[in-house]
Amino acid sequence: MAKVNCNSVKIRGIATAVPTKVVEVTSFYDQFGQEVVDNFIGMTGVKSFHITPEEQTASDLCYVAARELLKSQHVDPQEIGILIFVSQTPDYRLPATACVLQHRLNLPKNCMAFDINLGCSGWVYGISVVSSLLESTDMGKALLLFGDTSVKTASPMDRSSIMLFGEAGSATLIEKKESAESGIFGEYQTDGSHFKTIIIPSGAFRNRNGSHERVMWGDENIRSDYDGYMNGTDTFTFTISEIPRQIKKFLQERDETPENYDALLLHQANLFILKQISKKTKFPMDKIPISLDRYGNTSGTSIPLTICDAYGGKGNGKMRILADGFGVGLSWGVLSFQLDTQGVLPPILTDESFDDGGVSHE
């Protein structure tokens, strides 16, 4: 496994922003039938989720989260030397959304800013990328922003996606530390042979002439080549075998057990998957916080969102946390870190969006 050890950095704070509009899963009774919807709720655990208005993007949510996080930590934006935006729903095909955010957040010109294209594993990957960069540069503070507006990638007639995903954006402040507390340690894996398991086939440069017509696929859902597709069964098979294995191996290599951790933060894929991982890794469910019941599967934001939901403003003190993000790629990673929950804000509700003023055709 690809290991990343960063001994001289720490996560100082986390904030997450969600749009104000709430969709109840039971509101799909008329469209899909009560039995289908009730079974869906029973299996996934998703009861409601938040969605953005048309004009609000993932970067808008991350922007609000970052602004409020810096304010609460009394950090001047000019101190930020690295900004990474991880998303699969950027503002533009180009430029990188991180460049726009560098400007909007008033970060200095002496700032590295770039995007990473990853989904459910993106936050745990991003933490190690940012941490490694901090350690190897003279920069002292960095922002990792993760956001996705996955509902906008789903066909409204695809019951496997349209009731599952929620939208959110997060900001994590990472800095070089001076104290002796534990650093940030991660292990990462990829299996690109399953790249079609979760995919939007068209809209980029591979299948430029895919059909825009929404038709019935083999899983009896209606979507076009420009809509998101997830093979739920294969995703499930991958998750319940690879993720417990990764967690158990990581603990074994570090000579640790679930007892060494206060919480296991899992990507909020669905409740049935979380229960399976709990059973196989021997992390009891009361150490695995859940936010998907109210926020759905928010892609890579689901780990920081669950942290903010469970610990934001609740005075939990310092915690030892193990996190595992997994999904599209297929890509997965496990991360161990210490978190002073004083730096964690409760979820922020916002409908703010950025008016880019349009692009002149002159």
Added chain:
Amino acid sequence: MDTAKKIELLEDMFDMESGELDVNAKLSELDEWDSMAKLSLIVLMDDECGKQLTGDDIKTFETVQDIINFMG
């Protein structure tokens, strides 16, 4: 694993009484064969048989016997 043990595991998974499962039953005619059962079967294959069951594998199953054969 002998066939009796496999049937026992499947009956347990389907929440059936002992002896209730007909190995020749067509899955398409079995009320219990829903999406949740398919996920439970993936777990069972992983836990009990050490096998990774994919969506394509599941599509090839027509009868309970096909599942038993896959269990090895």
